[in-house]
Amino acid sequence: MYQQYFNFSEPPFSISPDPHFMYMSERHQEGLAHLLYGIDRGGGFVALTGEVGTGKTTLCHCLLQQLPANIDIALILNPKLSAIELLATICDELGIEHDGMTAKSLIDAINQYLLAAYANGRRTVLLIDEAQNLSLEVLEQIRLLTNLETSKAKLLQIVLVGQPELNAMLVRRELRQLNQRITARYHLLPLSxxxxxxxxxxxxxxxxxxxxxxxxxxxxxxxxxxxxxxxxxxxxxxxxxxxxxxxxxxxxxxxxxxxxxxxxLGLKSWLPRWLPAVAAAVLLTGAMAGGYVWRHELALLRPAKLLTVPEAAVSKPVAAQPERPAFRAWLEYSAPAFDAALGELLRMWGAAVPAGRMADCRYAAELGLNCLPGTGNWKDVLALDRPALLEFADGQGRKRFVPIQAVEQGRALVLAGGAIRFPLADVLADWDGNFLLLWRSPRPGVSEIAAPQKSAEVLWLRDRLGQAMQLAKAEAEPDYFDDTLKRQLTEFQRLQHLAADGIAGARTLIHLDNLTGAADSPHLQAGQR
Structure with missing residues (x-):
């Protein structure tokens, strides 16, 4: 719902264990290292524990992506199984055919599979999530699986992942044999x-x-x-x-x-832990003081004479005014409207606006320049690397436009009747994400190249993509937009974090131009090129 509002490419805070979003804190790096170390040694058990929601499952998905190609894995996510059901699930996960549902037939089938895998240079890992839910009977059966071995190596590596209750189970006397076979263990703590x-x-x-x-x-x-x-x-x-x-x-x-x-979370509100106690003490003190005054006889109290103080002698409190950033004050009182701001942008391109002529996108087109309006974040604007107008709203809700010529050392160079520099952080703090920039096509008159076009522009696009992606050049390349070109263009767009639509539109053409220097265009990051 809010994805488009904030210009996200995808929802950033999904609770699904997506390794794409994996943040490897120091604790997670240590946990992954313990898992990989235990698996690399082979045989025995590896245990990973942590409180609910600390990232155990996500870490396991990250582990699966880093396992060597010669490892086969059986992943069990629902451990509330009987011993027979567990053995059958292992067979299903590894694709092992079995004749019956007795413990002997299932173990024999698993053993034959493990021996064949070992002979072919492959290793097998059993990973059980939510292992704190395993019964003692099932844990004992799991321990017995580690007895499947050759004279030189264990045939099955087992990884147990669970909540802290798993540690409490493993120290029980009846599980001491299993506990002694754990070769690596790690407890995952919350983030600092x-x-x-x-x-x-x-x-x-x-x-x-x-x-x-x-x-x-x-x-x-x-x-x-x-x-x-x-x-x-x-x-x-x-x-x-x-x-x-x-x-x-x-x-x-x-x-x-x-x-x-x-x-x-069902919380009423956030209060410091000490606040209820302090509030209670204040109320108690107030009640005691009130009781003391009430006990004094009212007859002892005498009406006090009113003391008159001249009004001029009383100093009136001065309301503290928050310090306003220089950029915000400039935006309120001096920022230009659209036509004036676009005129400044045209001047950055070396074009002047004649007297009596309004600066607009139609006039820019007459000069061979295209307007590109957009909504995004600052990273998008930097990637396009052209002077830009950023749109703001002042205190009265009126639109104001800030023409930024360049960014240098954390400061934005704004041209509006003169050059002004503001801290970039102050500028971006109030920006709503809307912008407009001018661009010149690297192919004059061309703003889009797409299927089923057949022209010299298609050959130009093939050449630029070949340079950008270091593609081997064919002896005779077609001048029509075919499926091969579309695949190459889509891959380029994906690498540049653009919409991978297979159409060379304004943003794609700008990125291609930037990769070869875009010498005919002014650059937002000119000082950093």
């Missing part, structure tokens, strides 16, 4: 505050969002509510983004996080 901040910003970057979307105070509040548990962080951030969308807010504040926590 710094890791929580990096985690949120990482997921925003993956979906091409602004890493400044959550204020520092909002992130602190999220950490207090979630205690650094990634699943709770995801739930809070997802609801906070929905709340910002519903209230048309451009940034996540602590107030939005508080409301999200009430809606998702």
């Amino acid at each position: 505050f710094d890791e929580t901040k990096a985690y949120i910003q990482h997921r925003l970057r993956v979906c091409r969002g602004s890493h400044r979307l959550f204020s520092a105070a909002a992130i602190r509040r999220i950490y207090r509510y979630s205690a650094g548990v990634p699943r709770l962080i995801n739930i809070l951030c997802d609801r906070a983004l929905l709340g910002a969308y519903a209230t048309d807010a451009g940034r996540i504040t602590p107030a939005i996080v508080n409301r999200s926590a009430r809606e998702t």
